[in-house]
Amino acid sequence: MDSPDADETPPDRRTAGFKDRTRIDAARRRVLDAATPHKRIxxxxxxxxxxxxxxxxxxxxxxxPDYRRAAMDGWAVRAEDTFGASDRSPGILRVADDEPSSSPETAVGPERAVRVHTGSELPDGADAVVMIEHVERVGEELEVFDAVTDGENVAPVGxxxxxxxxxxxxxxxxxxxxxxxxxxxxxxxxxxxERPTVGVIPTGEELVQSDPAPGEVIETNGLTVSRLVERWGGVPTYRNVVTDDESALRAAIQRDLTKDIVVTTGGSSVGARDLLPEVVDDLGEVLVHGVALKPGHPVALGIVEETPVVMLPGYPVAAIVNAVQFLRPLVKHIGHLPDDPPPTTTARLDQKIPSEPGVRTFARVKVADGAAGSDDDSERDDDGSAREDEESDSLPTATPTRASGSGVLSSVALADGWVAVPEDREGYDAGERVAVERWEWSA
CATH class of the missing domain: 3.90.105.10 (Molybdopterin biosynthesis moea protein, domain 2)
Known part of the structure; x- marks a missing residue:
């Protein structure tokens, strides 16, 4: 069973494992409650x-505008001088100026008109504009075929x-x-x-930046997470890889306590080399260790000297999922930025997505456009909604890129988003309508 309200971390994580996992919403709330927005301006x-x-x-x-301006090309006039004007009986006004005017230097007097352009200041004395297609100039006279009212075709101040x-x-x-x-x-x-600052610390003795030998892995999590932080409105500092050594990890975290947030990648589980939760608990407090989500349940969240520490799992997909779920809200919260939900696309699954009850599963999917459908041609129910058969033809199709595997980075990079299966579902069946979260499209 999950324990959404458990406040105590097991005293020996390596022995206890993850028998109790905190629900994702409770874990997020716990770390956000412990974090304080900065006040730097x-x-x-x-x-x-x-x-x-x-x-x-x-x-x-x-x-x-801070002046009255013409809302149409035409002639500035006094509205009262056009009363009664029509196609059969045009009003006759005198042309005040041979050249178009966009300044108030030429005043509009009784039975007088001044040429104006859209956006130009209305001349003194004018209170309306006759559109240019409703007049005809004959010499020094202007025939007006349409009467205007006070303020017509005029944009007022403000x-x-x-x-x-x-x-x-x-x-x-x-x-x-x-x-x-x-x-x-x-x-x-x-x-x-100011933008919130984030120290990004990749950890793991097997990590290298290039040219891996057998048993070595190219470091990608720190790069990915630092770029996500930048996109979310933070200022990342992407650190060099820190090996799996308690002293080195302690020093790396202490160095970045000047940042608003510290995020590590790798070393968050309960294996022999997963030292970070113990180091953070010794320096401060581990608030959550083990969350009911998949992939990436070994995430840990802590606080050290009022600085939140997000300990992401080392598998790339798990690191990304947890970064979106926990690091992004922290960046927004501490930086006073709105934490808007990601844009979503409603699609229809073409394959089943399994999920464990009590766990929120994030399944990566590709989205393909459905057949183009015309709302005008589709039959509708009494409430105006499209009928199921018509709607299913027009919905995009969501295809899982991989049912499982938190180490397969391509399953995220080649996906258009993910489907979050809630804790109360045992997955989604093929053919069901789902919301595809376009998390990488949101800032």
Missing amino acids: ERLSLVPADGRALAEAVTSQRAV EDVAEGQLLFEPGHRLRPSDLGLLKSVGIDRVQVY
Whole structure:
């Protein structure tokens, strides 16, 4: 049985193994509760502020537009001078200027019109714009075939943004469109939270960076995890490989306690060379060791001198799954960044995905587009939804890349996402609708 609320770590992990495994949501909650968001703030110009979390509310410094402007190409007029104008009985106005005007220098007086372009400032005295297709110029006169009302085809002051309007709350993550809005209201620098720092420590005496001899393995977890941290909004420091030695591991962790988060790869299980949980427990506290998820249940989560330590398993797929489930939320939490769920695609399985009851299984899948279907041609039920037979034809197909194997990195790299089988299911049958999490597409 899983023990979602167990607070005590077995005194001898190598003997006890993983008889009790914490449910994934409880494990995540436990480490997030132990972590404190940092308070470091910096002031940045707009381009480097992209993707950063605001540290203060932002209000508009000016209205947009801050002048009345023409919303159409045409002629600026007094609306009252066009009343009664029609195709049969056009209104006659005097042309105020031979050249198109985009400034208020030429005022609009009684029965007078000034040429304007979309976005140009409305001349003094004008209160409306007649579209260019509704007039005809004859010499110095303008025949108006359509009456306009006060304010018609005119963008008022503050139509887009009012002066003093609240634009963003603290904690909002800035997007490219936000940067354009800020620039439009006269803001060129903002207060944002610094990106959280993460020390990434690959461990294992068998790891090398290149040219492996028999029995050696090229280090990939640290590279992958550091790049994920960067994508999630953190600043990774990718360290050299640390061998399976208690003193070396202790020193490596202590060195990176200046970071907001320490993450290690390998050495988190209960084997003779899995020393990290003991080292972390000696330096601080292991909060969780063994989680009810697959692949990667030997993950461990701890805290040392108020710095969370994420001990990822050494198998590549297990390391990635656990990084997404635990490291990503920590980066977001400590960096004041929104922890939005990954985008998902609804698909139909073409093969069965087995799962152990009480364990959340992450099955890697490839997604292929279904047959193109037209909503207009499909039959629908009374509630407006597409009928099952029509819908099944148009849904994408999800194909597992590998049913098991946490050491097969290609099963993730060649997948489009994964299907998370919840703890209360014994898997999904072929033909079932599933949500494919596109975790690598999310920031």
